[in-house]
Amino acid sequence: MMLEQFAVALRHTAGNPETGEAAYSVLSEQDFAKAQAEITAWEGYAATPLVSLSGLASQIGAARVDYKHEGPRFGLGSFKALGGSYAALRVLQRELSKQLGQDVSLEAIRKGAHKDACAGITLVSATDGNHGRSLAWGCQRFGAPCRIYIHAEVSEGRAAAMRDLGAEVIRIDGDYDASVLLAKKEAEENGWFVVSDTSWEGYTEPPRDVMAGYSVMTREACEALEQPPTHVFLQGGVGGLAASVAAALRQFYGAASPRVVIVEPELAACLFDSAKAGKATSFAIKEETIMAGLSCGEPSEMAWEILAEEATDFVTIPDSIVAPAVRLLANGEAGDPAVEAGESAVAGLAALIAACKSPEMKKTLGLDENARVLLIGSEGVTDPAIYAAIMEGKDHV
Numbered sequence: 001m002m003l004e005q006f007a008v009a010l011r012h013t014a015g016n017p018e019t020g021e022a023a024y025s026v027l028s029e030q031d032f033a034k035a036q037a038e039i040t041a042w043e044g045y046a047a048t049p050l051v052s053l054s055g056l057a058s059q060i061g062a063a064r065v066d067y068k069h070e071g072p073r074f075g076l077g078s079f080k081a082l083g084g085s086y087a088a089l090r091v092l093q094r095e096l097s098k099q100l101g102q103d104v105s106l107e108a109i110r111k112g113a114h115k116d117a118c119a120g121i122t123l124v125s126a127t128d129g130n131h132g133r134s135l136a137w138g139c140q141r142f143g144a145p146c147r148i149y150i151h152a153e154v155s156e157g158r159a160a161a162m163r164d165l166g167a168e169v170i171r172i173d174g175d176y177d178a179s180v181l182l183a184k185k186e187a188e189e190n191g192w193f194v195v196s197d198t199s200w201e202g203y204t205e206p207p208r209d210v211m212a213g214y215s216v217m218t219r220e221a222c223e224a225l226e227q228p229p230t231h232v233f234l235q236g237g238v239g240g241l242a243a244s245v246a247a248a249l250r251q252f253y254g255a256a257s258p259r260v261v262i263v264e265p266e267l268a269a270c271l272f273d274s275a276k277a278g279k280a281t282s283f284a285i286k287e288e289t290i291m292a293g294l295s296c297g298e299p300s301e302m303a304w305e306i307l308a309e310e311a312t313d314f315v316t317i318p319d320s321i322v323a324p325a326v327r328l329l330a331n332g333e334a335g336d337p338a339v340e341a342g343e344s345a346v347a348g349l350a351a352l353i354a355a356c357k358s359p360e361m362k363k364t365l366g367l368d369e370n371a372r373v374l375l376i377g378s379e380g381v382t383d384p385a386i387y388a389a390i391m392e393g394k395d396h397v
Contacts, residue, residue, distance in 0.1 A: 003059065005324040006353040008317075010361055011266065013275050015311040019257075022306045023250035027211055032248060035086055035212035036219060038106050048072050048217065050224040051377075055334025060356035064372040066229070067329075067349070068221045069339055071380020076137055078293075078342070078379035079217050079241065080130035080197075085138025086213035087195050087206045088123050092142055094205070095121055095193065115143040122147060122192040126179035128292045129158035130382060131197050131210075136167035147192065149179040153288045153295070157383040175285055177298050198238040199302035207302055211244035218248035221374060229258040229374035231367065233348030236264035236271045238296045239303030245376060246310040258374065259312045261365060263351040265289035266316040270299045271307065275314040280304040290319045290396065293344035293379065313365055317351050323395040325350040329377075330391060342379035342387065349375050 039045065049072070053065040070079040089106055096104040096114050108114060124147040125135050132148040139146035146167040150159055151174055159169050172179050180196070187194045199207040232249060234242035242262055250257045262271050268291075270283035283297045325346035332338035352373060355361040367373075381387045 002324070003353060003357060006321050006350065007357045008321055008354050010351065010354055010358065011272070011316040012361065012364060013272060013314045015275050015308070015314060016278070017260070017312050018309045019250070020309045022309045023247040026302055026305050027208065027215075027244065027247045029251055031208060031212040032215040032219075032251065035209070036216050038089070039082060039086055039213060039216050041107075042074075042110070044074055046072070047220040050221055051337050051339055053336045055336040056353075059334055060353060061369055062356070062367060062371040062373055063369060065352070065375065066221070066225065066373070067339065067375045067377050068217060069341070069377045069380070070217060070345070071340060071377070074137070076133055077382045078130040078133070079214060079376070080134040081137065082134075082213040082216050083197060083210035083240070084125070084131045084134030084195060085141070087209035088135055088138035088144065089142060090209040091123060091193050091195055091206055092118055092121060092144060109142055112143070118143040119145065121145075122190070123195050124149070124183050124187050124192045125195045126150070126176065126183040127154075128176055128295060129154055130293055130379060132162050132167065133158070133165065133382075135195050136162045136165035140166045149183040151175050151179045154292065155383050155386060157385050161382070176296055180298070197240045198298065198300040201301070204302055207240065207300060211240050211303070214241060214244035215248045217376070218245050219252070222249070222252045225374070227372060228253045228256045229372045231261060231365070231371055232258045232374040232376075233261045233263055233352055234376060235291075235294055235344060235347040235378060236262055236269070236296070237294045238298065238300040239271055239307055240300055241376065241378060242271070242311070243300070243303035243306035247306050250310060259366060260307075260310050261313040261315060261351070262307065262311050263315050263317060263347045265291050265294050265347070266318055268295045268297060269316045270297050271304075272314045272316050274299055274304055275311070290322050291344045291347055294347060315351050315355070317347065317354065320395060321350040321354055322346060323390045325353070326387070326390050339377065340381050340387070341377050342382050343390070345377040345379045
């Protein structure tokens with residue numbers, strides 16, 4: 001295995017975890033339980049695989065490396081299937097309950113009892129691809145119109161996947177954060193409902209529901225593990241995935257919860273900068289990263305509340321080690337099972353290998369021979385053209 005490809009300098013900054021109340025108050029045990037009960041009742045639900053990378057663990061000097069592979073999730077290719085679609089259902093529940101003057105159940109909407117009313121409720125969001133696909137899928141299931149805003153660098157393959165699910169896709173010239181602003185503006189002007197995976201002042205319910213939905217994935221991983229992991233490497237983005245997983249791990253394991261390492265592209269490091277500043281801080285994106293789902297310059301304030309208390313370490317990685325990590329998984333190196341993963345899925349894996357190639361970083365992160373590392377493989381092959389190019393040997397797509 002050519003682990004030499006991962007011998008790069010990583011940037012690291014320490015968090016200041018307090019292990020306080022945010023993991024229970026921002027996302028409550030009731031929030032998680034409600035989401036888990038609903039999502040596990042959906043047609044097509046099945047737990048995704050937790051893949052043991054024992055060969056890799058041996059090569060990097062760790063006790064275990066486990067990779068939660070979200071590629072098969074509901075046939076949508078990513079963990080986002082758990083968040084956007086559930087949040088859409090909750091938005092519809094709140095609006096229908098208001099319109100009808102009575103409580104409407106999630107089950108009733110899911111089973112089509114209010115399909116005509118749902119047809120008059122338009123849901124919108126901005127996306128790098130996977131969140132929008134989840135929202136479009138949910139809207140198709142529940143009978144609501146869907147508008148998705150994408151930025152200039154979102155691949156046409158990802159746009160087509162959303163159109164195939166019935167969404168109207170609007171492409172803008174700017175970046176992800178600009179698409180978020182346009183989605184908010186047009187929703188306000190037209191009486192539509194934003195279903196975002198990031199929060200801002202006065203807007204918290206849908207992002208909370210999105211993060212609650214992600215807890216299904218974490219619960220599956222915890223129940224499949226015989227021991228608590230010592231470390232979890234979590235990709236950044238706006239922070240929703242990382243915050244949800246960190247909170248769910250804290251609620252499941254308590255004091256035995258693992259050390260939380262946040263991994264971001266060096267080209268889009270809003271959480272890294274937030275850790276340095278001690279508050280949620282935006283990052284000016286000047287160049288798009290290959291990790292499309294992590295190209296976010298504005299952190300979710302709600303997610304940051306949790307990460308400020310739970311995350312110990314923040315690491316940035318260069319794009320140069322992403323494609324090699326995709327190929328490493330796909331080729332089943334060191335005798336490990338072959339896994340087809342997308343670019344954003346391997347951020348934690350790439351950071352882990354690179355850290356173990358650096359004695360200083362390995363020591364800084366506490367990665368010794370007893371380390372049991374959990375990785376969240378957030379997506380499978382969500383863009384076949386990009387994946388094919390990587391497998392052909394291209395490191396920049």
